[in-house]
Amino acid sequence: MTKFLQFDCDLDTFIEELKKHLNKNNKKIETLLAQKEKTYANFVKPLEMMDEYLEQFFTPLSHLNAVNNSEKTQKVYTEALPLVTEYSTQLSQNIEIYNAYKEIMQKEQTSLNSEQKRVLALNILHFELSGAHLDKKTKQRLQEINLKKSELSNNFSQNLLDATNAYEYIITDESDIEGLPKSEIENAKFEDNGVIKYKLTLQMPSYIAYMTYGKNRAIREELYRAYVSRAPQNAKIIDELLALRQEMSQLLGFKNYAELSLATKMAEDTKSVLGFLENLLENSIPQAKNELQELQNIAPHKLESHDTSYYAEILKKEQYDIDEEEYRPYFEQKNVIAGMFTFLDKLFNVTCKQVKEKLWHEKAYAYDVYENDILKARIYLDLEARESKRGGAWMHNWQTHCTDEAGKKPLASAFIVCSFPPSNDTNPSLLRHDDVVTLFHETGHTLHHILSEVNENEVSGVNGVEWDAVEFPSQFLENFAYEPQVLKMFAKHYETNETISDEMIDKLVKSKNFLSAMGMLRQLEFSLFDFKLHTKVYQGDEVQNLLDTIREKTALIKPPKYNKFQNGFSHIFSGGYAAGYYSYKWAEVLSADTFYTVVDENIFNSPTAKKYQNIILHRGGSQSMQELFHELMGRDADTTQLLRLNGIVE
Numbered sequence: 001m002t003k004f005l006q007f008d009c010d011l012d013t014f015i016e017e018l019k020k021h022l023n024k025n026n027k028k029i030e031t032l033l034a035q036k037e038k039t040y041a042n043f044v045k046p047l048e049m050m051d052e053y054l055e056q057f058f059t060p061l062s063h064l065n066a067v068n069n070s071e072k073t074q075k076v077y078t079e080a081l082p083l084v085t086e087y088s089t090q091l092s093q094n095i096e097i098y099n100a101y102k103e104i105m106q107k108e109q110t111s112l113n114s115e116q117k118r119v120l121a122l123n124i125l126h127f128e129l130s131g132a133h134l135d136k137k138t139k140q141r142l143q144e145i146n147l148k149k150s151e152l153s154n155n156f157s158q159n160l161l162d163a164t165n166a167y168e169y170i171i172t173d174e175s176d177i178e179g180l181p182k183s184e185i186e187n188a189k190f191e192d193n194g195v196i197k198y199k200l201t202l203q204m205p206s207y208i209a210y211m212t213y214g215k216n217r218a219i220r221e222e223l224y225r226a227y228v229s230r231a232p233q234n235a236k237i238i239d240e241l242l243a244l245r246q247e248m249s250q251l252l253g254f255k256n257y258a259e260l261s262l263a264t265k266m267a268e269d270t271k272s273v274l275g276f277l278e279n280l281l282e283n284s285i286p287q288a289k290n291e292l293q294e295l296q297n298i299a300p301h302k303l304e305s306h307d308t309s310y311y312a313e314i315l316k317k318e319q320y321d322i323d324e325e326e327y328r329p330y331f332e333q334k335n336v337i338a339g340m341f342t343f344l345d346k347l348f349n350v351t352c353k354q355v356k357e358k359l360w361h362e363k364a365y366a367y368d369v370y371e372n373d374i375l376k377a378r379i380y381l382d383l384e385a386r387e388s389k390r391g392g393a394w395m396h397n398w399q400t401h402c403t404d405e406a407g408k409k410p411l412a413s414a415f416i417v418c419s420f421p422p423s424n425d426t427n428p429s430l431l432r433h434d435d436v437v438t439l440f441h442e443t444g445h446t447l448h449h450i451l452s453e454v455n456e457n458e459v460s461g462v463n464g465v466e467w468d469a470v471e472f473p474s475q476f477l478e479n480f481a482y483e484p485q486v487l488k489m490f491a492k493h494y495e496t497n498e499t500i501s502d503e504m505i506d507k508l509v510k511s512k513n514f515l516s517a518m519g520m521l522r523q524l525e526f527s528l529f530d531f532k533l534h535t536k537v538y539q540g541d542e543v544q545n546l547l548d549t550i551r552e553k554t555a556l557i558k559p560p561k562y563n564k565f566q567n568g569f570s571h572i573f574s575g576g577y578a579a580g581y582y583s584y585k586w587a588e589v590l591s592a593d594t595f596y597t598v599v600d601e602n603i604f605n606s607p608t609a610k611k612y613q614n615i616i617l618h619r620g621g622s623q624s625m626q627e628l629f630h631e632l633m634g635r636d637a638d639t640t641q642l643l644r645l646n647g648i649v650e
Contacts, residue, residue: 004378004413005399007359009060011076018080021057022087025050029091038100040108040116047097048119049404052457058084059398063415066390067382068360069161078154085150089143092130101127115456115622122464129263131252138251145248149241156237157390157574160567163230164202165387169223171198176216181325183427184209202227203385204392205421208432211309212324224306225562234567239539241573246537257534261579265468266586266626273531273582280585280642281524281553287517287648292556295515305559312515320511324432327504331436332494333383333420333429339490340443341367343480346489346604348613350451352379361386363423369450377401377412377450383439384429385419392570393418393438395445395474402457412450412461416442428494433508437481444477445470451613452620464621467576468583472625473616475584475591479645482512485603513647518556520646525554527582530572534579585642590629592641597633608632 010017028050032043058080065077091097105112105120112120127133131142171177177185177198188198188206200206200223207227214220245257254260258270267273296303298318299311317323341352352367355378359366364382368375380398385391394417401412418438423429431439448470449461458464480486484505491500528550538546543566551559559565571577598606615632629637643649 004411005056007060007357007380009064009360011061011064011072014061014076015079015083018057018083021054022083025054025087029094029097033096033100038104040104040112040120043100044104044116044119044123045405048402048456048458052400052402054084056399059396063396063398064360066396067364067388067417069388069390074158078151081150081154082147085147086143089130089146092127093132093134093139093142095132098124098127098132115454115459118464118622119456119458122458125264129252129260134251142248142251145244149244149248152237152241152244153574156231156234156241157570159231159234159237160570160574161390164391167202167226167230169200169219169226171200171219176214176219179213179215180209181213181328181430183328183421183430184213186427187422187424202230203387204419205385208309211306212313214310217307217310220310221304221306225560228305228559228563228565228568231567232564234573235543235564238543238566238573242533242539242543243537245534245578256536258531258579261467261534264466265580265583266466266624267468267582270531270535273586274528276586277524277527277531277582279639280520281528283643284517284520284524284646284648285553288521288556291515291518303557305557305563308557316511316514320507320514322507322511327433327500327508328430329493329495330491330500330504331431331433332492333423333431335492335494336431336436336439336490337381339492340440342489343486344443344447347480347609348447348451348617350376350447371451375411377414379413379446379450380415382415383418383420384422386422389417389419391419393442395442395449397449397462400457400460400463401450401452401454402460403455409455412452414446414449416446418442430494433481437478440481441474441478444474447477447617448473448620451617453618454620454622456622459621461620466621466625467580468586469590469625471584471587472590472594475588476595476612479591479595480603482509483599483603484509516646517648520648521554521556523585525550526569526571527585528554529566530569530577530581531579533572588645589637589639589642590625592645593633593637596641596644 028046032038032046035042061073061077061080065073101120101123105117105124131139134142171188172195174196177188180188184205185198188200190197190199200210200219202223207223210223211220214223249255249257249260252260254263258273262269262273267276292303295308295311295315298315299307303311313324344350344352349372351370351373353370355366355368357366359380361382363384363386364380367379367381369377369379382389396415396417397412398415399410399413401410403409416439418435420431420435421429445462448465452461454460462470484502487505487508488499491505492498493500529547532546532550533543544564547566571581572579577583594608594612597608598612601608603609611632615628619628640649
């Protein structure tokens with residue numbers, strides 16, 4: 001068993017070290033290819049581990065660029081990206097490796113285990129999806145496309161971050177700040193020449209707080225306008241990316257990028273995806289219209305897009321007597337983390353112990369993870385928002401559990417990153433319940449990666465899992481953030497240590513599906529827009545026209561003309577969700593079905609929870625999720641459980 005890597009990234013020498021690393025890899029590839037007799041052990045395994053070590057080397061840079069973004073990290077990352085992209089593209093198009101994999105698959109068919117066969121099958125597919133079998137000119141063009149795509153995606157993300165950080169709105173009239181959470185008022189407050197002022201930003205905690213509680217409608221509209229019109233230069237990037245994706249798809253023999261995307265997913269074809277989304281849409285519209293009417297009934301004017309969060313909070317308090325602010329003292333960040341770890345221990349016999357390690361920021365922490373008292377992994381938590389950090393939340397895997405060439409078993413590690421309200425010397429980080437759900441969600445991803453018991457790193461943890469199934473473990477875990485017996489493990493008032501009352505929990509649970517059909521429509525809008533956008537080439541105004549057409553059915557409040565949501569849709573233009581945003585709902589069917597089975601078995605005594613740990617978490621991507629789910633539940637997933645989870649059906 002090998003030790004964990006120490007987090008270290010020397011920006012001054014990174015490019016030089018990366019070039020050495022890639023050069024060493026290329027020489028090793030030549031040596032491996034020169035072998036007369038190629039086997040899984042002497043050819044596939046070394047290539048697998050080579051890829052793992054490159055990922056381990058590169059991850060600290062990509063992580064730093066996301067959580068401690070600076071001119072220097074941007075410069076180094078921008079310089080490093082084309083080097084890695086070019087190397088990866090050449091590797092994925094190497095016809096000799098492709099032929100060797102096919103030969104080994106045929107020759108060792110009877111002696112390979114199921115994990116090894118899965119590695120070979122996925123690699124052969126990925127080689128074909130990279131054009132390894134195509135002519136030299138086509139492969140050269142695909143390489144150029146991949147380089148340009150990675151550059152454009154990076155620029156898209158950086159433009160969005162820069163635009164978010166560049167904006168601020170200064171309030172001088174204290175009446176305009178009334179109603180905001182005390183902690184947000186404190187965070188916004190600053191002194192300028194002896195005058196107390198308040199700074200609002202487009203960072204998530206600040207933006208959400210004002211849109212939810214800010215009484216001044218004009219300020220809400222100003223913030224909303226700034227948020228939905230960020231990074232207009234990204235429109236040109238979208239056009240370029242869409243054109244490149246379509247060209248790439250056709251070079252690889254697909255009609256469009258949506259079809260190319262589905263080649264590695266659970267969904268069978270484009271018709272299956274669109275039918276799935278349209279079915280959810282039809283089932284959700286009637287309830288969504290009723291929900292909007294309830295909102296409109298309490299507003300003294302016609303509702304606009306910048307009004308919904310504000311009046312939703314008023315209606316929520318009126319219907320459930322629930323005020324997010326009353327709950328936040330019960331969700332102090334450190335208490336939530338400790339309580340979540342207690343829950344994981346009780347559900348899976350997984351324990352987390354904090355370790356001292358010098359990391360990239362004083363607010364980042366490391367924990368060793370034990371399963372059945374055996375050291376299994378290390379996780380790193382960086383949970384608070386700051387200017388140098390990309391918005392949103394994510395899990396990023398670093399090390400993968402596997403068996404290396406020497407027969408040793410490296411331990412796994414991963415990062416959990418969120419954008420929670422920042423703590424300071426006078427104020428702790430008090431979370432909204434939505435933040436708690438987010439933490440559970442990202443921890444679900446993390447467990448999927450670090451608890452793997454697969455020996456081949458390319459199908460261990462989240463590696464090799466179909467993209468439309470990868471959200472299954474995260475969504476499964478997040479649902480427990482509403483369960484009363486789970487909440488009582490950590491929801492304690494940070495000042496009095498009083499456990500949250502049954503009455504407060506009851507209100508929270510009942511409010512869970514508040515405006516859920518409207519929320520469903522919003523997600524379906526994103527999914528339909530993304531998927532249809534990749535069924536042919538849309539350019540310029542066509543992109544907005546497509547979105548407008550979809551919104552005729554999904555947007556019950558028509559957004560203003562200045563809303564250019566697509567310019568900030570980083571999931572599909574700088575993340576991995578292009579023609580795959582539907583995956584959230586697809587996977588949610590699996591998670592809802594599994595979750596209700598565990599709850600019906602009383603959670604902590606659930607045999608299904610133990611089976612889930614052994615089948616889904618331990619086996620990672622070593623089998624198709626379709627096969628694993630069938631083994632877990634003994635049947636196909638029940639779609640109605642997703643509607644039940646959202647309160648749309650009983």
